[in-house]
Amino acid sequence: MKNQILMYLRKSTRGLLRLMKWLLLSVVAGLVIGSFSTLFAYCILQVTAFREQHPQIVYFLPLAGLLIVVLYKLFQYTNDKGTNLVLSTIHAKSQIPLRIAPLIMISTVITHLFGGSAGREGAALQLGGSIGNQLGRWFRLDEEDQHVMIMCGMSAAFSALFGTPVAAAIFSMEVVSVGVMYYAALVPCVFASLIASNFASNLGIRPENFHIMEIPLLTVPNGIKMIILALVCAVVSVLFCMLLHGLGDWFREHLPNPYQRIFLAGLAVVLLTWLVGTEDYLGAGIPIIQRAIAGKAVWYAFLAKMVFTALTLESGFKGGEIVPSFVVGATLGCLLGKIMGLSPSLCAAAGMIALFCGVTNCPVTSMLIAFELFGFAGVPYFLIAISISYLMSGYYGLYEDQSIIYSKYKAKYINKKAH
Secondary structure (H helix, E strand, O other), X not given: OHHHHHHHHHHHHHHHHHHHHHHHHHHHHHHXXXXXXXXXXXXXXXXXXXXXXXXXXXXXXXXXXXXXXXXXHHOOOOOOOOHHHHHHHHOOOOOOOOOHHHHXXXXXXXXXXXXXXXXXXXXXHHHHHHHHHHHHHHOOOOHHHHHHHHHHHHHXXXXXXXXXXXXXXXXXXXXXXXXXXXXXXXXXXHHHHHHHHHHHHHOOOOOOOOXXXXXXXXXXXXXXXXXXXXXXXXXXXXHHHHHHHHHHHHHHHHOOOHHHHHXXXXXXXXXXXXHHOOOOOOOOOHHHHXXXXXXXXXXXXXXXXXXXXXXXXXXXXXXXXXXXXXXXXXXXXXXXXXXXXXXXXXXXXXXXXXXXXXXXXXXXXXXXXXXXXXXXXXXXXXXXXXXXXHHHOOOOOOOOXXXXXXXXXXXXXXXXXXX
């Protein structure tokens, strides 16, 4: 008995020391990465406001693309894998250079200023992962702890930018390997996420607020309608991933010159903006989400956002895919809600979360985002939408370096890459 007590005390002491270490590191990561992410978010807000006041600036998008290519050449970083590089580093297959942080910040701000259709959270993941990796080196952490610091940085940046600290804490642990969660990173990710979120909030970076106008009782007919919505969202999530990867491959094969590729894609975005007669599909698209949650969305909005985003990101402009996926899901859900006679506002929220789950393969994060953005009243509908979208989206995903460790269909180890 005495030996057992002594052994427990020794283990508890080691555990306490590890806890103190990660609390210290997470505080540093939360403050440092929260600072950079807050600056990044402020810049995005300012350039977006400027573009909305001066819509003619979109005509300079092709030239802005050339500037981004020049910047990457000057920094001698031409093999950009985006968020895939962060996931690859956690899998110990590559390293994230620190120069990614200023590069991704500046190039994403340029993309948003001139009207590229891109989000900001994907850029934040690269920013946070790069700084987290460098912090791990400065603190002389071993390889496994450096990977934890990268996830810690991803959580901090995502949380500061989007204002969903709970979902951000889990997302970086869930997105790396589907079916396996890196719980060793739980403490640093949670504390870094909370600190970064509060830091950004105190400096005026507020989270998005969405209000679902009507949430009917969950009945059998309504449940069937939500199942149909989830199935459609799963299919569209697969099509979105195929469009992104397929267009990227086509660009690299037929337009190998990065200057030509980004210039022509910029011209295409400008032409499409003129054809559709609106600038709604430029930038991240938060106003479109707000209108969809209010029950207002044109029928082709989800298709337009998919095309605009694919042209922007796969040609070399910088940003993220997450908010555009929210836009696609929200507008698609609103459309389906009108067709099926189920609250378009609720269906927009459910579609937004279901499509996010389909493209990221992160059901836990999807549910937490639903809680933080929409509250708990629509939980039964969100559960249906997320679970079915996760199952029926197969092994497709935004990030080709994401590992599918366990099958979605059986309790079976498969260890394959998303596609």
